Amino acid sequence: MKAAILHGKEQIKIEELTPRSLEPGEVRIDIQAALTCGTDLKVFKRGYHAKMIAPPAVFGHELAGVISEVGAPLTPSLSPSDGERVAAQPGERLSVGPGEWHVGDRVAVANSAPCGDCFFCGQNQENLCDDLLFLNGAYAESIVVPARLAQKNLLRLKPGTDFRDAALTEPLGCVVQGIEDLKLRAGQRLLVIGSGPIGLMFVAVAKHLGCTVSLAGRGDNRLKKARQLGAATVIDAANPSDLAEAVLKESRASFDVVIEAVGKPETWEAAVQWVRKGGAVNFFGGCPSGSTVSLDTARIHYSGLTLLASFHHTPRTIRRALELIESGIIKAADFVDGECPLSELPQLFQSMAAGNRAVKTLVRVHE
Numbered sequence: 001m002k003a004a005i006l007h008g009k010e011q012i013k014i015e016e017l018t019p020r021s022l023e024p025g026e027v028r029i030d031i032q033a034a035l036t037c038g039t040d041l042k043v044f045k046r047g048y049h050a051k052m053i054a055p056p057a058v059f060g061h062e063l064a065g066v067i068s069e070v071g072a073p074l075t076p077s078l079s080p081s082d083g084e085r086v087a088a089q090p091g092e093r094l095s096v097g098p099g100e101w102h103v104g105d106r107v108a109v110a111n112s113a114p115c116g117d118c119f120f121c122g123q124n125q126e127n128l129c130d131d132l133l134f135l136n137g138a139y140a141e142s143i144v145v146p147a148r149l150a151q152k153n154l155l156r157l158k159p160g161t162d163f164r165d166a167a168l169t170e171p172l173g174c175v176v177q178g179i180e181d182l183k184l185r186a187g188q189r190l191l192v193i194g195s196g197p198i199g200l201m202f203v204a205v206a207k208h209l210g211c212t213v214s215l216a217g218r219g220d221n222r223l224k225k226a227r228q229l230g231a232a233t234v235i236d237a238a239n240p241s242d243l244a245e246a247v248l249k250e251s252r253a254s255f256d257v258v259i260e261a262v263g264k265p266e267t268w269e270a271a272v273q274w275v276r277k278g279g280a281v282n283f284f285g286g287c288p289s290g291s292t293v294s295l296d297t298a299r300i301h302y303s304g305l306t307l308l309a310s311f312h313h314t315p316r317t318i319r320r321a322l323e324l325i326e327s328g329i330i331k332a333a334d335f336v337d338g339e340c341p342l343s344e345l346p347q348l349f350q351s352m353a354a355g356n357r358a359v360k361t362l363v364r365v366h367e
């Protein structure tokens, strides 16, 4: 099968790989839709991701497809220390295999699964699991889903669900996490900073929840998209130094909630300036590791601000994301504005790194 391999900084090659045989509990997905993502662009530019991917490695993580092979059933594991059978928690499924997944099942899969055993998993904070198992390899004809992912974050699609829509499940799961952490509710005035796919998804979901949404970002097509998705005010931040002025003019720091979906220290700092007294800021965009920010303590304290940062998703928010997709609230047509064959993926990432402002590109893995 053909697959994109990340070899390091700005190095992707399309290679022919021999599909490996399945271990118990694993399934193989014939990929029908793979989407580009801002995280993949970051990884392409850096050549690695500390948590998610170490080259050389198959690349890409937003996908949907059809199960083409199912491994042997997973037998309950034995604890190596005492040999006793590991007990199933109430409601936990210990086995996958012919009974649960079948060849021909239409599915979406998240890009990680939590361990279920660590302190954070025990607190229902699976997004912070100490042992997240990541899955990469969406830019390929097929992918093997490890047993843990097949158990926890492989989701069956309704018969009419389009694969392109379903491939949005993972990024949308992160957005749902961000919105739930904020306890966003109808009537709130929200500013989204950043017009990438994540910022635009925040606009769509917040609008659906009944918020009044403003967006500050760049790129004519992306800003147009923000308006189409329901942003009442759109601020062109092509010149970052003008952004603060533009937002203050628009709003006089009257936002109940500000979501930073860029991942730059300067926009983290700006977000705190634009929220109202008693409001909340979600530092959603991850900055390069080692970055620091400088924040006005008096403003934070005397304005009673709530500052939080959402990372990743949980099995629950992944499922909620697929519900939003399958109820037609989030559609690929609103976010996917280009298509590219797998063979041209290296050039596509070069152009994204050079600043092409496509929102998301559908990668055709079967040419």
Ligand SMILES: [Zn+2]
Pocket: 037, 038, 039, 040, 061, 062, 170, 171
């Ligand atoms: Zn993504």
Ligand SMILES: [Zn+2]
Pocket: 114, 115, 116, 117, 118, 119, 120, 121, 126, 128, 129, 130, 131, 132
């Ligand atoms: Zn865990």
